[in-house]
Amino acid sequence: MNVEQKIIFSEQTLALVRKIVSHYPDGKQKSALLPVLHIAQAEFGGWLSVPVMDYVASLLNLLPVEVYEVVTFYSMFNTKPVGNCIIEICRTGPCWLCGADEIISHLENKLKIKAGETTPDGRFTLKLVECLADCGNAPVIQVGWDYYGNMSKAKMDEMIENFEKNHVVSHKNPYVL
Amino acid sequence: MEKKILLANIETPDFGRFDTFRKLGGYVAVEKAMKTMTSGNVVDEVKKSGLRGRGGAGFPTGMKWSFIDKSTNNPRYLLCNADESEPGTFKDHYLILKNPHLLIEGIILSSYALGANTSYIFFRGEWFYLMKILEQAIEEAYTNGFLGKNILGTNYSLDLYCHPSGGAYICGEETALIEALEGKRGNPRSKPPFPAVKGLYGNPTVINNVETIASIPWIINHGGDEYAKIGIGKSTGTKLISACGHINKPGVYEIEMGLPVKEFIYSDEYLGGIKNGKKLKAVIAGGSSVPILPADLILKTSKGEPRLLSYESLSDGGFETGTMLGSGGFIVMDETTCIVHSLLNYTRFYHHESCGQCSPCREGTVWMEKILHRIEYGEGKMNDINLLADIAKHIEGNTICPLGEAAAWPVRSTILHFREEFEEHVKNKKCNI
C-alpha cells in the first residue's frame, strides 16, 4: 500500500459500517468488530497496521487494545504487509492426503519464496491455512474470496500466469463482491 | 434408501431463489407453524422427531430447546453455527450453497419455537461468497413477508443477519462463538452458566448447527413421529456425510441413518471404492477429532456385526474398538498412507488452534506435536510412544472446552490401533512411506 494513503473510509464504506453496526443492539457496536476488520483489511492493502487498527477502534468507540487483542487471535487478519495477491493453501489432513505438500513446494520453487513470505516485487504472498471446509475438492486453495479445488501443478501454473497478466489483487471488500 | 430431506430438489435450476423454492413447497412449514401451532407445539414435534444435533455432539435438539430460560423478558437469541472448521467436514458448506432457503426456513421455525426475535448466522470468515448467497435469500424472505415485522400477519417478528468469524477453529465451540460474536477473542467460557441461561450479551441463547436447523422444516411438515420412522433406533432421520481422501467419489451424501459403512465406501451409489484400486487402511469417520479406526473395525464391530452409519453403531465398542459419528466428516486413507505423518498433521492443527486458556491443552498439544515430529523424522525413542499416550491422557477431562479431547483422542486411538507403525519409525529411524 502507498504509505501516504489516508487512513479513512469513504462515505460509502462508512455507510456500510453504520448498517452493520445497526444489526446489533444499541451499545453492542463491539459486535461489529470482526466485520469491520475484514473491511478495513481489504481497503487498506490487505493487512492491518497499527494506525488502521486505531482507526477501527475510534470508529467503534473501542480502546485500541480491544482491537489489537482480537486481530492477533484470528488467523485471517494479517499484521504484516502482504503482496497484492495472497495465495492461501490448505495444508490440513484431507488436503495433505491428496497432495497439498506438492502444491506448496511447487509454489515455493516457482515464486522463489517460502510459505509465509512475499515476493520481492510485492506481487504474491504464500500463506498456509487450515481446513477450508472443501475437502471433497482437495487439494484446495483460496485466493481472495474464491475457492479453487482439485489443484495440480499445471493448474497452479496457469492460475499464476493469469493472476500476473491481469494484475489480480486478492483483497477486496467482502461486502461489495 | 432414497430419502432426501436436506438435499431434495437441489438439482432444480434456480432452487436457491425464493420463487423456485416456494413453488416446490418451500416455507409451507412456516405457514403451518404460524397459523396452526404454538411455539410449544413446535418444540414438541422436534422432541418427538428424536433429532440430534448435527454439529458433532449429537445432543437431542428438542431437549436443548426446552432448556432456554423463558422466565424473564430478556431477549432470546438463536445462533446458527456455520463455522464449519472440523477437518474433513464440508457438509454445511454444500447445504448453504445448494439450499440456502431451507436453512432460512429452519431458522424462522427454530426462532419461533424459542421465542427469539433476532437470529444470527455465524459463518466462517473464509465464506463471504456464501454470505452473498445467504444475504440474497434473506432479502427475498423479507420481501415475501417471511422475515421482519409481523410475519404472515401474526404478532411474531424476526430479524436475521449474517456475521463473519475471522479464521479460528475454536469459534465453532458454542461459547467461543458467542465471544466472537461479541467482538472478542474466541476463548470458550466455563459452563455453567450455560448459553440457554446466559448466552449472547448475557441473554438466553440457543446455538444449533446448520444441518440441525435445516432438518426442522421437514419435521414440521410431516410431524415428529414420521421423522422418527426414518433411520435406526435413536439415530433418527438422515445425515449428511462429507467424504474425502482416497476414494473414487468424494462429496456430500445424504444418507438414511443406518446405512452400512461397507456399502457406503464400496457401492457406486456412494464413494465408489478406494481410488486406484488400492486397499483401505483406515477411516476417521466423524471429523478429525474422533478416534481413527483400522479397515477391519470400521467395516465390522468387534462383535463381527456390520458397522452402520449411526450414532450407536459407530460408537459400539467404546474407545477400544469404536469411534463416533461426530460431524459426519468421513476421511478415508488407503494403504499408502503413513499413519504417523497423518497424526502429526492433525496434532499440528490442534496445537495451532488451541486458544491457550488451559495449560493441559496449550502445553500438551505443543509437546505431542514435537514428539510426533521427532518420531516421524527418525529421531524418536521407543518410550516416546508411551509418553505421547500419557500426555494425551492428561489432557482429557482437564480443560474448559472439548478441544482438549479433540486433540487427545486422535493421538490415543492412533497409538492403540497402529502402535507397530510408531515402533517401525523408531526402529528404522525414518518413515518408510
Ligand SMILES: Cc1cc2nc3c(=O)[nH]c(=O)nc-3n(C[C@H](O)[C@H](O)[C@H](O)COP(=O)(O)O)c2cc1C
Ligand atoms: C473445538 C470445537 C469446534 C466446534 N466446531 C463446530 C462447528 O464448526 N460447527 C458446529 O455446528 N458445531 C461445532 N462445535 C459444536 C458446538 O459447540 C455446538 O455443540 C453445536 O454447534 C451445537 O449445535 P447442534 O446441537 O445443532 O449440533 C464445535 C465444538 C468444539 C468443541
Ligand code: SF4
Ligand atoms: S481446551 Fe484448549 S481450546 Fe478449549 S478452552 Fe482450553 S485451551 Fe482453549
Ligand code: FES
Ligand atoms: S483439509 Fe483442505 S479443505 Fe479441508
